[in-house]
Amino acid sequence: MNIIIKRDATTITPDGRVAGHDAGATLVRRFLRLFPGAQLVGPSPHHAAGFDVVPLEFIDPDDSVIINMDVLDSMDVWRTVFQESGGTQPRIMNFVWWPVHQLEHRVDRYSFALSCALFPTFAASERTASEVRDIVQKRTVSEISSLSKLDWVNLGFRVEHVHERQEPEVPIVLYPAIYLSPTKRPDLFKKIVEKVHARTPLKVEMRLQESHLISEKAMAFSRRSWIWVGPLTAERTSYYEALSHTTAFLATAEEEAYGLSYVEALGSGVVGIFPDLPWARALLPEGYPFLYNTEQGAEQLLYQAVTDPQSCRAQLDHLVGGSFLQWIADHHSDDAFDREVTTCVRTWFGE
DSSP states (O other): OEEEEEOTTOOBOTTSOBOOOSHHHHHHHHHHHHSTTOEEEOSSOEEOSSSEEEOGGGOOTTSEEEEESSOTTHHHHHHHHHHHTTSOOOOEEEEEOSOGGGOOSHHHHHHHHHHHHHSOEEESSHHHHHHHHHHHHHHSOHHHHTTOOEEEOOOOBOGGGOOOOOOOSSOEEEOOOSOOOGGGOHHHHHHHHHHHHTTSOOEEEEEEOHHHHTSHHHHHHHTSTTEEEEEOOSSHHHHHHHHHTOOEEEOOOSOOSSOHHHHHHHHTTOEEEEESSHHHHTTSOTTOSOEESSHHHHHHHHHHHHHOHHHHHHHHHHHHTSOHHHHHHHHSBHHHHHHHHHHHHHHHHOO
16 A cells, blocks of 8 residues: 655755654654655655655555645545546545644635545544544534544654753743744743743744744844744754753643644653643643743743743652653653554555
8 A cells, every 4th residue: 555645835855855843744754754655745756865756646546545634625636536547536534733723714614524524534633633523513414424534643752852951051942833823822922031031031942934934023033132033943853952952932822733842842851831721731741830821820930940940840740750751752652643543544445
């Protein structure tokens, strides 16, 4: 069985590698690693570094399964491959890895619901699976919704990537997102870190996706001498190296499908300050002490994290009765993701 991954936003570097460290790029690389010989959908056929890029029109549906990370266009993908193959039924698995609630337009919501009813769907977290199930039941008729196949697992991260901690001389606070979109609430982040900076020395690091890096909002952040705004790290190794020097992060997002970047930071020993919201609680052990409901609460928790990170980490160890880093590794390892995805592919599509 040949696995073919489709994510239209994927960029290939000149040396043939999948570019970027956002969740989408990370997941594409994970699928390529998980399924040796897997291919990536692209506009023209060519060889890349360890994988091939093929247009939809070149796919042979007799021995291929398409993992579609775009989901909304699965019916168009089906139609294209079906017609080009002369009438052979394509096999498509939807992969939902982003918050379903971001579908604001009625057409998108109904298209998504129909896609997830017609094609087996794998979700990147329990909360996302619940959203998928709900929208399919509400936006399709029972005859169609009864056909749906749905499974899920939390994404997790590769524990072996974590570097040994190297504490910085001046505490470093991470903006734990690569976008400055309204749902991430960057203005709230800025307001809180400015208040903490007025009380104690700290630095802020923001690594942004290119289109957000050149925005006016990014420029406003960079005018502060203690805030560094730059591009995403070029290599995974340098990404985890940077996390090993990071003291704390302040999460301000209103919603996340899972929160891979937060988990990677927590697993690297970064003290995480979270809004007291369902998406955050889903990542954390019961009783996690660094959740806030107000700006004042966030300010105080971040101040505590940058002035006494060791006691914060000790609190987390005490909470789980051992090593908090090990708790994160046990509950968010990508081993479970690898196992569940491969099981679903075999179950839904055969060997």
